[in-house]
Amino acid sequence: MTTLLRVDSSASGENSKSRQLVDTFVEAWLAKNPGGTVVVRDVNENPLPHFTSETLGAMFTPEEARSDSQKAIVAIGDELISELEAADVIAVSAPMYNFGIPSTLKAYFDYIARAGRTFKYTETGPVGLINKDAYLFTASGSFLAETPMDHQVPYLGTFLGFLGMTVKETFIAGGQAMGEAGEEAFNQAKEDIAAAI
Template identity: 45%
Template sequence: MTKILRIDSSIKTEGSISRQLTDDIMARVVAAHPDAEVTTRDLGANPLPVTDANWLVAVNTPADQRTPEQADIAALSDALIAELKAADVVVIGLPIYNFSLPSQLKSWLDQMARAGETFRYTEAGPEGLVKNTRAIVAYSSNGTRLGSDIDFASGYLRHMLGFFGITDMQVVASDHYAIDADSSLKSANDGIASLAA
């Protein structure tokens, strides 16, 4: 059974282009895998706590030595990591806020960036531990073109996913919506239509 993890990060619950695109991507992927098991994290509607000193201590304390509070803190991070590791496909909504990714999505990445869980250090350098997972990213922006000099989001997300071991990342983009909405959405829809389901 195919397992799909959907991550939405737009703070808009209505009128979000990235949510519309993740809906369309999900429809295509699920149509190809009708028995798929889908897990959804809506980071825009339900933001994760930011990582702080308490988080750092909690996740680096052996499980059998954690206080109840530390166990609760680590449990969320553990659950997020387990969702990602279990996924065959992860679909990520990436709206561009101020030329970068939403803080909600950054918090998700931070919660999972744990040595020994999603990566490890070796003599040859870091090695990602999340294997055989494909990422499909819905990039939406009013005018920050995908891959341009002012796009500080897509390259960072690609790097972080690769750091975790996810090197198969495809991006569909509606990246000039405020300039030409129809053309921008057509470009994204063409990209979705060309995805290998």
């Protein structure tokens, strides 16, 4: 059975354009994978604790020496990584907040980036261990894709690639605060999704 892990991060709920784009993708994906399973990880609805010195302390404490609170901290990442490893395909939806991704999604990334589990260091540099296909669904208030102010799409691609994932397609709905131009961009992105699946 094929499993799709859907990671959502927008704070806009059903009004979120990035969520609506991934809704379109999931519908098309299920039509092509009728026996497939969709696992949803919504980091807005269930936000993760941000990394602090306590988090790092737990991560770098040997397993046998961890306190109960440290074990609980490490268990958060263990669950997220196991969920990621069990999936066959990853879909990440992300709005642009202040030129970057939501902090809730960054926290998720911090937990799933674990040396020795999702990537490893070698003599020639780091190597990702999560060899899966990924799809990106992004939205922004203006048209910033492929400009120096876009710290959203390049970052997402870099991070997922670092973990070994191959970004197959990126669907962008820019201009969502710009009226008709944004509507056209959103509709085009939906058409692109339908054509790609």
